Amino acid sequence: MKELLIKIRKCEICKAYLPLGPRPIVAAHPNAKILIIGHAPGTKVHATGIPWDDPSGKQLRKWMGVSDETFYDETQIAQMPMGFCYPGKGKSGDLPPRPECAPQWHQQLLDKMPNLKLTILIGQYSQRHYLGNRMEKNLTETVRNFGNYAPEYFVLPHPSPRNRFWLSKNPWFEKEVIPEFQEQIAKQLTSGN
Known part of the structure; x- marks a missing residue:
């Protein structure tokens, strides 16, 4: 795992497209039980x-x-975004994650984390990549039907402050989904390998 993380942190495959230059962000450990896959x-x-x-x-x-x-204990919780580096600014926020990272690095990392019990897919990019045609018609419906992806995945909207409107429009999320999410997190963190 150490050698792989060193390789990832030195990665420059999309350097030409990164306004701030490469700085791959990743945290992983062979003992991790939970994996978070966000945007970038x-x-x-x-x-x-x-x-x-x-x-x-x-x-x-x-x-x-x-x-x-607990969140930053990589022996418990690993972090593997869809794009490992900051992709730049777009019209309404950051650009989508660079497409090179997931095919280049994800499977190699997953192969080195045999104890994963739960993968958290945050936002449409990770959900589209990992769920494919199992996704519902949009992110809201995918999150509403979170139980369809258990026990392997837990699907969430992005927790960005920009999503306040979505959260206010979908009060069921914090009432129904978050308690179940917290229960799953606690269960995995207290389970043995």
Whole structure:
């Protein structure tokens, strides 16, 4: 695993497209039980090099019901975004994750994490990649039907502050989905390998 992480952190396959240059963000360990697959790091995460070190990450930890210490314990929770580097700014937020990362690195990382019990798919990019035609017609319906993907996957919207409108339009999410999500997280963190 160490050698693979070194290779990933030195990756420059899409360097020409990255406005801030390459800085692959990843955290993984062979003992990890939970894997988080989100979009791509934002500018703050690019600057610090710490996964989910921003308001989205704070919200995600709240949804999970875990402390910062637990969240950043890579022997428990691994972090593998769809795009490992900050992709740049678009018209309405950050650009989509670069398409090179997932095919290049995901399976290699997954092969080295045999103890994974739960993969959290955050947002449409990871859901489209991992669920394919099992997805519902849109992200809202996919999240509403989260039980269809258990026990392997748990699907979530992005925890970005930009999603406040979605959250206010879909109050069922925090009432019905989050309690089940927290239960699944706690179950995996307390289970033996």
